[in-house]
Amino acid sequence: MQKPALRGCARRRGTFNAFPLNRIQSSTAPQHALHPELALEGAWRVVVLNDPVNLMSYVVLVFQKVLGFDEPTARRHMLEVHELGRSVVWTGLREKAEHYSYTLQQWHLSAILEPDEAH
Secondary structure (H helix, E strand, O other): OOOOOOOOOOEEOOEEOOOOHHHOOHHHOOOOOOOHHHHOOOOEEEEEEOOOOOOHHHHHHHHHHHHOOOHHHHHHHHHHHHHHOEEEEEEEOHHHHHHHHHHHHHOOOEEEEEEOOOO
16 A cells, blocks of 8 residues: 655655754844835835736726826826836835725736835
């Protein structure tokens, strides 16, 4: 009878080849506190990518509804997406950028976040 294969652990002669916990030394632990909130700070960009599905008029409508653009601004960003393949539609703090990106995705637009190194 064959023993079942184990995922994530290498088997050698009936024992697991896992790193023993008693060999972990405290000197390998970081000596300073990590600050995960620093990754959230700074400026982030919401970028809308071109897709072959949505009509241009629909994209203009979504920009007006979600981002509050007036028609000329929404049309300018739509043409930028259409001609260049992408347009930065909003820049600011990450939490608000995530909100806009998620909302645009709910309206079936391709939106991504990028860090804004310019600020």
